[in-house]
Amino acid sequence: MNDFQARIGVGQPSRAFLARQGTSRRRPVVVEEGRRAGKVGGFHTDHWDGRVDATVLAPAVNVTTTTQEA
């Protein structure tokens, strides 16, 4: 990517619609590894004023037990 492309935001999410005050957009974050890979694990929220919120939807750890026959 050259300097011009970087400056105009090539490869970055479009922010054109965020020019209106008070608007925001939610971008899903896809899990990259493990059994949940490929699923949405949370999201980023882009606000019109440049703020970005990050929201993690944390997975639970489930410990289970089993019985072993003799």
Next chain:
Amino acid sequence: MAFPSSGLFVPTFVDVLDTTQLALDLDLETHRVALFTNSVTGADLTTDTAYGVGAWASNEVANGSGYTTGGAALTGTTWQHVSGGTVRFDATDSSWTTASFTARGCLIYADALAGNNAICAITFGADYTATSGTFSVVWNASGIFTVDFVP
């Protein structure tokens, strides 16, 4: 170098149940949740013992920009028998305001214990970055962790 898979810290729960009788009270409001980057190196939940020790002594999110090293207090904690043989550890969702940082996972540890014993690690599965915004961790509807004691 990567944040490990989610799980409970084996040495801590061994110490709770053996002659060490580690006084881990999951209902306490003094546990903390610390955020780490994906640069955590060599973490192993089967041998790691505590916050600030080994792999958990570095690569925490840097102090400042909305984050204080040591993490945030984990409030609203509950350790309850919910149904059948299942017991659930849960808490109020955690958040950091005016945050400008990236995190890959978190470590929950017992700040009230002298050893800062590690309780569990949760991977986020991807990097999350807040910019002058709010970084939130919404705990699962099933809780932070559950144990089913009755197969």
